[in-house]
Amino acid sequence: MSGSRQMSEEELRRRTRALLDEVHPETTDAIPFRRKQFEHGLAWVHFPEGHGGLGLSPKMNVVVQDEISKHSKVVHHDPGASIIGIGMGAPVVLTYGTEEMKRDLLPRIFSGEDIWCQMFSEPSAGSDVAGLATRAERDGDEWVVNGQKVWTTVAHLARWGMLLARTNPDVPKHDGLSYFLLDMHAPGVEVRPLYQITGEAEFNEVFFTDVRIPHDRMLGKEGQGWRVAITTLMNERVAIGGGGSSRKGGGGIAQLLKLWKDRAEGAFSPSQEAMLRDRVTQSWIENELLRVTSQRARAAQKAGNPGPEGSVSKLAQAEINKRMWEIGIDVMGPTGLTFEAGYELRQGFSALDTTEELAKYQFLRSRANSIEGGTSEIMRNILGERVLGLPGEPRVDKDVAWKDVPRS
């Protein structure tokens, strides 16, 4: 998949202009335009020819983007809901799918016609995702699936789902998993919004009741699901915890400073004021150092010797962000008691018009920062073991059949 073929940047730009001669974003809608872009091999240039690419280096993708935006005021970017399909679905289909799947699925992923979702996490399998319990049992040429997934982004819009299920409970956990391509419209698939502490539903729960999947929709071999899943995760473009704002004083800290400056006069005694001011300052410093640490990480990466500075950001950012929005509420004083009316149980995001509304929302939303994409506890294990070289904990589930491992 990585480019072995050589093509000059000029040639790639010429090909992009040829696409624009045929269809132009200013006069063509997103789906038909992106279909043509796929046919020209300009969807993801690092994919093979015939599958939306030209067999080039992934670095060349920006050339196409650049050339399109040079010649068009309208740019049909990756649709937001397609992020999972494009970032994870397409690479896994390319690596493990049949020719037929590649031909049918890849153009529709890129065009945005098909939304994809990823179904790994379960209520009983969070950090320990390989311990998941959703069962797939063989019945002739089909597999019958029963169980439940959780934290599934865009499942309510999805046409296809990447499903990790247990096909053999009698072997240790990693060895008994298989990876399926699930038709989200199949009978027995039920998607329910999952309401979170902000009152909105960014994610879903997905329930499976005797859902049937044809055997040929298994990606990779039976029992190799974990390996396929790792491939998917490695391709994940969705970076959580990218290291804060790239601009000094930008992002959330700008909001906190605004809240501080707009504080009600006389709301705090001089000593309360001094304490709050110091907390705001500490938050400023932490945010600033998060930004500088990311800068250092990029420099080290560029120089070819990435060090620990790149690994600490996820953990640091989660904790810094939570602290920052706690201060945001405290700076508001009693105004923090009030919240947007009727914020409970809605799918979709609320309009956050004022800094105060945003801060109140973030005060709740930021609690997830140290849970999503690896809890802070797991991140500390990773830093301790992979960066500092400390020994791992003894694993009680390592050589035991999955069915004999205690679980909640």
Place this chain on the structure above:
Amino acid sequence: MALDFGFTDEHDELRATVRAFLEDKSDEVAVREHMASERGFDPALWAQMAEQIGLAGLIVPEEYGGAGMGFVEVLVVMEEMGRALACAPFLSTGVFAPTLLQHCADEAARKELLAGIAAGRTRVAVAYAEPNGRWDAAGITLAAEGSDADLTLTGTKTYVLDGHTADVLLVVARDGDGLGVFRVDAGARGLTRTALPELDLTRKLARVDFAKTPATRVHPGDQTAAFERVLALVAAALAAEQVGGAQKCLDMAVEYAKTRLQFGRPIGSYQGIKHKCADMLVAVEFAKSAAYNACLAAAEGDADLVENASMAKAYCSKAYFHAAADNIQIHGGMGFTWEHPAHLYFKRAKASELLFGDAPYHREIVAREVGI
């Protein structure tokens, strides 16, 4: 180190040279020997540092016989010194004094002192804090008496780094012009210097009393703004030293956690210890970001030097102290003994946190600079 935070090969070489030198000549045995002496360092070793690796004249301009380096090189050396707990007058004579001379002295005074500093012949201490315990320029009250040719100082300076052993004192005090720097030589009349009994035995401070002591102003005019910049530069240098110490504490803690066995397994396999180490790692990396950022601002003469230097001193002070404290905890009973070096770092950490202003003091400066 360019703007993108990459160290050059020359910086790496400097670091390797200083580290090798200190490992050879300033190991723990040497440090304990120096800290037990009243002087606090070994003059022969300081002479070697000056002659063999050019530390005394590191930032002294080449025209005065120095190496003409900047604050990125200071950062590298301070990190290594902090790591080794090196007992040497580098911060006083190698950093503070030449920086003060560069910013607040005239050509004649520079000429008189810088060549001697660079050669390792003259040790110069800066006396500015007073018994009122303030670290800012505005806290300086000592006033010179008399006129130009006949100036004297009467009063007290304290917490003077290497003040009892320096050949020359640069005293920051007031006169009709405002804040200025006054030179007092070691043998001057009415000068009494007393080593302070200290928490951190590895770095010596002194109280200096003046009684009608003759002094020379090294530059006319009010030096308040220039001196505030000097204080920021010295804070940046000290933050770099704190980074070196904090990294060493993390290294010691991790090494011990890998080898110390309890209940049949290395203690580092328990999350109680592992997560402490991970949090230390985060703090050490952030401290590096803070100190590198400050020294970069210092090297490039950035307008936001004061903000960045205070940010570094505030953050690195706490990061070092927590790393040193957690290092003791991870070493358990062993970490509480005099024999183990953990307490040397713990004491250096607290002392360097308080020296030149603690974390809340520097956060106040950040707040003022940012407009919080």
